[in-house]
Each structure stands twice: as structure tokens, then as C-alpha cells.
Amino acid sequence: MAARPASVVARKIFLVATEESGDRLGASLMKVLRQRLGDAVRFEGVGGLTMAREGLVSLFPIQELSIMGFTAVARKLPMILRRVRETADAAVAAAPDILVIIDSPDFTHRVARRVRARAPAIPIVDYVAPTVWAWRSGRARAMRRYIDHVLALLPFEPEAYRRLNGPPCTYIGHTLIEQIGSLRPDADEQRRRDGQPPVLLVLPGSRRSEIRHHMTVFGETLQRLREQGADFELVLPTMPHLIDAVREGVAGWPVAPRIAVGEQEKKAAFRIARAAFAKSGTVTLELALAGVPMIGAYRAGPIEMWIALTLAKTSSVILANLVIGENVIPEFMQADATPEKLAAALRDVLEDTPQRRRQLDAFSRLDAIMATGSQSPSVRAADIVLATLRKSRTSV
Template sequence: MHGRAPDITRKIFLIATEESGDRLGAALMKVLRQRLGDAVQFAGVGGRMMAGEGLTSLFPIEELSIVGLAAVVQQLPKILRLIRHATDAAIDAAPDVLVIIDSPDFTHRVARRVRARNPGIPIVDYVSPSVWAWRPGRARAMLGYVDHVLALLPFEPEEYRKLRGPPCSYVGHPLTEQFASLRPNAEEAKRRDVQPPVLLVLPGSRRSEIRHHLALFGETLAQLRASGVAFEPVLPTMPHLEAVIREGVQGWQVKPQIVVGESEKRAAFRIAHAAFAKSGTVTLELALSGVPMVTAYRVGAIEAFILRRAIRVPSVILANLVIGREVIPEFLQENATPEKLSQALGELLADSALRRSQIEAFATMDAIMSTGNQPPSVRAADIVLATMRNGRRTS
């Protein structure tokens, strides 16, 4: 596993276009460098963290921070140009392996083009697209251009087997390496039960999500307070969204305390009694932190129309899918009303069956998501190296 003779330099081309993918890419690059020493060259697309590990990105990943169908349509010529640019660069580099990381709408288009133009380049997909949730045919299609899928969620390899997709291995979710920052110490655990309880308010991490959720979240908190429930709302956000959030909550009757940055967010998680969150990755973060939650999700009418017909799972909440049953209530689209949400939150803030069942279910997640003693980045790097050495299609 420790690479080849030092005079043979291995070229690894990586493509990550979002911050979460950039983090995964950087951790993977670090282990690959440990494995291969100076005999490795990195090229491709990445953000600040991958740059820190020695990648000079073809273009700033901020150029692709586009969310929502309308925005995508507007930016389509630019997106297609960047897909061509990344494909041409990968072909010119003729790497020993291409690693595409998340962002399937971009990375898979590049992978398909690379496979068509140079079928000899092995391709690894780090982070499975949600084939288990919608577009299951994608798994079978990926056989044509992906040699191995690195899954973050433990149920995904079985889904690929069922859907006849490429070989898929569970490497572990990066959150499993972050328990120390997610879980309370003795003092913080006490604060979780002090009155008034801290209620985390998490309306989303993208501008479009925040736009769809802010008014709903504000009205829900107002109704919860009006019903006589005491709570201390804390809204964690990131620096680039702070202005949007501060402006958006100005009209709220119940003003949340806004905390900014990743470490402040984690500190709030460690003292929270409950959370009111937009469905998404944050539900997994909350569950691993042991914070019970109620979730809501609203999108635009066109997206809702498409998703309704496409979704093939009973829940869109990652924590529910990992646990294997629906312990976290989710309120979607027209079902997400301040009345229903405030009622569920009132129940969650009390010592209720809803609260207890979530806490018990969350206690099982460590075992379900365990990767033994190997960190995800190490497991991922080993499969990338095996795929690189064996060439096309490894199992």
C-alpha cells in the first residue's frame, strides 16, 4: 500500500467543486501523499483546503456555487464551458487515476467525457449521488464511467448491488472523526437540561434555502413562544451568510442569538436541548451530537413538482435512513406550516416519547457508522491506490 519506486511519479487528478468536497479532497490528498511521498503530483479543481495540500485549481470553485433550477439555466453556458475546461485538462494530464468528489451534476459530466475520450483512465467517485433517493437508473449508468464508488453512508453499498451499479465501498462519513467537537463535556451536558432550553434554529446553508425557510422559521418560533413554551433560540451561520441572516431575521418577533463560524456552531450543538432544522446533512450532524430535532423543507413550485415524482424513499432525512426507521419527523412543502411545526417543537422540548425515541435511536448510530480504527480518508486513499494500480474496474 505504500506506493511504487520513487522515480515513477503518479499523477492524480481530482475534481471537487463545493466546500464539503474540498474538505474530503484535502484529507484524501494528505493520505495519498503519506502513501506515495514525493512520487505524486496533484492536478484538477478544488478549493482553499485542497490548495493547502498542493493543488493549483483550474478555476475558483466559487464560480460553481449555483443553486436552484432558475440559476442553473441562467448560468448554463458558463457551467458547460467549465465542464469542457476540466475535461480537456484531465485528458491533457493523462493521470493515473481521476477522482471525482460529490457535485454529480458537474463531476459526472466530466467523468463521462473523460471516459469517452480516454477509456484507460480509472475513475473513482468519492461520495455517491443519492441513487437510493431518486434517479435509481443513474447507478447502472455509472457502470459505464465509474470504476469504484466511495460511500459516506453505510447502507449505500447494498443499494449499488441492488441497482447493479459499479463496485461501492463504505469508507465512512467525515463526521465520525469529529465526535470531540460535536459532543458535550460534563458541563455542556448539564447546560442541555437547564431552563430555558437552547433551541438550535437551522434554516439552511445556501442562500436559496434560507430564502425559502426564513419566514416559515420565524413564524414557527413566534407561535411556539405564543403557546407558552420557553426556549432560547440560537441560530448558527457562516461568515458569508451572516448579512443575509441578520437582515432576514429583522422582522422576526422572537429574535434568535446569531453565532458565526464552525467552532461557534459546534459549541451551540454541544449545549442544545433540541433543534429546528432544514432537512439535509445537518440532520446527521445533529443526530451524532445527540440533539433531537424537528425538520422542515420547502423548495420552489417547479422543484417540488419534480421531486415529488422522483423521490423513491420514505424519508429524505439522512439520519432516518442510517437508523433504518423514521424517528425524526419531517414536514415537507405545504405540510410545513407554523402550526404543525410549533406543535411538534413544543413536544420535542418537553420530556416526551418523541424526544426519548430520538435520543435512544441516536445512541445506536456510532455502531452503525463505525469504520473500525481506520479514518475515512485512509480507507478512501487505499481504494484510490488499488484502483490506480489495477487500472479500469476493480471490485
């Protein structure tokens, strides 16, 4: 009688993602890992709705941790630390083949340190490199004690981790490079982008606190621009849960924007926009890949801004500038973000000026700068997770 084949031992992967962006990364990673391992994989941990659709039952709702601002975090600190302990306890009890922490380093790294101390044999991969190149550079060296591999979304990060003596770090590519086709115009959209009146995007932020800090000065800037004779069609992309805050914020604006709701409408607006007025952040890289010249502005509470400016060690807070390696996008921080300065800078990117042409030339280099070959970021991430898992098993 032929012997029965040995049963396949399922790989157990514990993931921790506590923000929506990390939840999306986690879900894509889970999908590829399931393609690689088939039924021989189980997922446990913390995640949001997108990871839930891939089969993860989260230890708790990640909305509990959607907290912005130092004072708000201080008030919620006992709850946050309790969730850190619970997550680390669950990871140790699960005894997974690997732990993958995804972004949110203030939370996930606390979990990782606890797991490494109590179960040092569990390999740990950090998906989304903490910004050690921007502030608190000593974190890179400290991470060597509890992180086995870092997955970087930005092309300059592996060199920064090497220079700062951090753990091994590999550039896997930013998820935005998978969306280029939906960000760039077809022939009809290009004609609208070049047409009159020009479409001007306004992007005040993706959190309520950011909208609160930016709406007044953005509205005053647009009023000054209109008083100077500039003609434009205004579009404000936002997400469904922010519509009420946005409508309240634009109520007193001199030009009523068309509010584009959701990812599809946002990308459609990007494809016809001639210029953008954006809160500094990831959206600047998205705009640059879409070929939309812009200016960046940022305002925050005085304590948050003082800490950020004191600790920051970069030449720019605009992500697109950092990836390009040149400060081609003007940025206006805090008191410098006045309607007078912002309106003048906006005219420069709305009209055919050297400033506008310089940005477009820089944006044309991004595809080469951010290239990852034929593999998607999710596939590259999954390959490194599995390689780290196999390496740990052979070294036991």
C-alpha cells in the first residue's frame, strides 16, 4: 500500500496594521502570500476592513487608534499602551512563523520590542521604513535589536539605513507606482488640462485636524487670487467621512469648489488638473506622478509644529521633493503660509512660467527614480517576508 503524503504544515503569519494606509498594504501582502502558499497559510493579528476581507479577524477595531495631535495622544495613552500589551501577548501566544508590523511605528515598534524580548526566535519584518532619515536618526541603530528586515517605500531609504547602521533595508516600491495609469490623462483629459479655465485642485488634508488648520488660509488665498484676476475651476477632492468638515470649511470661500468624493473621483480630477494647492504630505508625490505642478503649505498647532521643526533633519517636508532629490515644489510652513505668498506662488504654477516648467521636467524623471522592475511592491514585499521566514527556520 502506498504511503499517504505528509500533511502540509500551515505557515502562521501575524500582522499588525493600525491605520487605513497600513491596512491596505497588509491586505495586498496577504493576497500575494496566499497566492504563494495556497491553503498552507493562516493570518492573525490586527488590521482594518480591507485586511478583514482577506480573512483577518482583528484583535480590536483599529479605529480606536485614529488619534491625531500630541494632546489627544496623551489623553488616550493608557488605552494605547493596553492595546500594545494585548497585541504583543497575542503574538507571543500565537507563536507565528513570522511577525510583520506595518507602519505606525509608535505602536507597532512597541509591540515588536515586546515580542522580541519574550520570543526572540520569531523573525520580525517592518513594512514601511520609519523616517529615521528625517528625525530621531538613532532609531535606525536601535532597530537592529528587534527588526530583521525593513521594507522601504522610498528609493533613497535603503542607503539612509545603511549609513545610519540600521537593519537590512530593501526598496520594494511605493504603492503609487501601481496607480500611475489611473493618475495620468488620456487625450481628452489632456485637452481639458490644457484648456480654459484651468482646473485648480485644493487638497487641505486627509484628517479633520488638518482641514481645520488649513481651510481659512486656503480660502483667503483663493480670494486674493480671484481679486488679482485669475480665472480657475476649483475642485476639492476628499473622502466620504470628511464631507461635512469640508463643506463647513468652504462655506465662506469666495469660489465654491466642486467636491470630488472618493478615490475614483479624486483620480479623475487629478487627470484634468493644471495645478494644485496641497497640504504637504504623500499627496504631493501622487500629484507629481500625475504631472500636476503644485505648491505645498502646512499649518499645525504651535506645540506640534515646534516639535516637528525642532526634530526634522530634511531639506523639505514635501515628499515629492525628497524623492526627486531637489526642492522643485515651493513649500510654505506655519507663519510663512500667508495668503499673499501662497497666491503669488499659485499664479506661478497656473501660468506658463519657468517655475511650472521646472516642476514638469522634474516630474518626468520620477518613473525612472521609483522603478522596481517587473514586480509590484506587494510581490516584492511578500518575497522578502517569505525569504526572512525561511532564513529563520534554517538557522534554528
